[in-house]
Amino acid sequence: MIYTLTFNPSLDYIVTVPKFTCGVVNRTTEEIIFPGGKGINVSMVLKNLGFENTALGFYAGFTGMELKRLVADKGIHAEFIPVDKGMTRINVKLRSEQESEINGQGPAIAASDIDKLYEKLDALKDGDILVMAGSIPDVMPQTMYMDIMKHLQGRNLKIVVDATRDLLVNVLPFHPFLIKPNNHELGEIFGVEICEKEDVVTYAKKLQERGARNVLISMAGDGAVLVAEDGSVYQAEAPEGKLINSVGAGDSMVAGFLAGYLEHGTYDKAFQMGVCTGSASAFSEELATKAEVLDLLEKNQNLF
Numbered sequence: 001m002i003y004t005l006t007f008n009p010s011l012d013y014i015v016t017v018p019k020f021t022c023g024v025v026n027r028t029t030e031e032i033i034f035p036g037g038k039g040i041n042v043s044m045v046l047k048n049l050g051f052e053n054t055a056l057g058f059y060a061g062f063t064g065m066e067l068k069r070l071v072a073d074k075g076i077h078a079e080f081i082p083v084d085k086g087m088t089r090i091n092v093k094l095r096s097e098q099e100s101e102i103n104g105q106g107p108a109i110a111a112s113d114i115d116k117l118y119e120k121l122d123a124l125k126d127g128d129i130l131v132m133a134g135s136i137p138d139v140m141p142q143t144m145y146m147d148i149m150k151h152l153q154g155r156n157l158k159i160v161v162d163a164t165r166d167l168l169v170n171v172l173p174f175h176p177f178l179i180k181p182n183n184h185e186l187g188e189i190f191g192v193e194i195c196e197k198e199d200v201v202t203y204a205k206k207l208q209e210r211g212a213r214n215v216l217i218s219m220a221g222d223g224a225v226l227v228a229e230d231g232s233v234y235q236a237e238a239p240e241g242k243l244i245n246s247v248g249a250g251d252s253m254v255a256g257f258l259a260g261y262l263e264h265g266t267y268d269k270a271f272q273m274g275v276c277t278g279s280a281s282a283f284s285e286e287l288a289t290k291a292e293v294l295d296l297l298e299k300n301q302n303l304f
């Protein structure tokens with residue numbers, strides 16, 4: 001079974017303001033709400049690609065209720081834990097001449113809620129996959145994902161972590177199966193700016209030396225790099241197309257990578273599927289469908 005874990009889900013409020021200007025009243029020409037949070041996006045794309053999975057996470061308040069409803073509408077099996085105080089965040093995604101995002105902090109999760117999460121995680125069995133993705137509420141320790149990996153040590157699980165800074169770096173000694181920072185997040189870890197693919201490879205290898213098994217670096221419209229555990233390095237430009245909504249492109253890439261790996265058992269196919277699933281989401285209003293991904297894969301074999 002595949003599980004995703006989203007500590008800090010969201011309602012993504014995507015608004016279009018053709019010429020956004022600071023300091024004045026701006027009016028939208030379009031607005032839409034999607035269920036969000038990185039793990040939840042991974043769950044939705046996996047489901048689109050034909051992989052049933054369970055979404056774990058926390059929800060609170062009226063926004064949390066709506067999130068649960070929207071996720072259930074998508075046919076995702078979710079086992080969310082209610083949090084007493086606060087509310088699930090609303091993340092604002094502003095589409096104008098540039099894309100901008102305002103992400104909330106999320107509700108504080110009590111120690112008793114974390115205990116309930118551990119009860120659920122204790123049900124994981126050898127061979128299962130766990131994807132831990134996204135930020136955690138501000139008041140929680142940056143060792144949270146590491147603590148979970150420590151707790152699950154000794155079980156034959158494949159754990160994927162998509163997070164930033166210390167939350168990510170702390171898990172490396174516990175050998176995550178896959179990590180997927182983007183090139184900016186990779187640079188942040190080492191205090192440098194990384195734009196060239198050769199530098200991406202150099203720094204991705206450093207994360208592998210620290211313990212990650214496979215390191216997938218996404219570079220938005222510039223494509224991606226995979227440093228795989230068998231020593232291979234894969235690089236690709238991104239497929240060409242019209243950018244419509246890049247929110248969740250990285251999560252789609254994680255879902256595509258897992259789907260490709262589970263279907264073919266090879267890193268090259270996992271990489272191809274990851275890249276095309278990320279781009280398929282970027283080229284559509286909602287997250288990628290299987291038909292959109294297969295179409296991009298077929299048309300872009302020259303990139304790989």
Ligand SMILES: Nc1ncnc2c1ncn2[C@@H]1O[C@H](COP(=O)(O)OP(=O)(O)OP(=O)(O)O)[C@@H](O)[C@H]1O
Nearest residue numbers: 182218219220221223238248249250251278279282
């Ligand atoms: N403008 C684009 N054109 C083509 N492909 C894109 C574009 N943006 C994203 N992609 C595809 O999606 C993948 C992941 O994108 P990106 O690097 O933006 O992830 P991310 O920063 O983790 O995004 P998010 O946090 O919104 O999920 C890229 O490697 C690429 O394959």
Ligand SMILES: O=P(O)(O)OC[C@@]1(O)O[C@H](CO)[C@@H](O)[C@@H]1O
Nearest residue numbers: 010036037038091103134135248
């Ligand atoms: O604040 P975090 O947890 O880092 O990111 C949250 C988020 O931006 O990530 C998803 C896209 O990847 C969105 O659905 C969601 O709003």
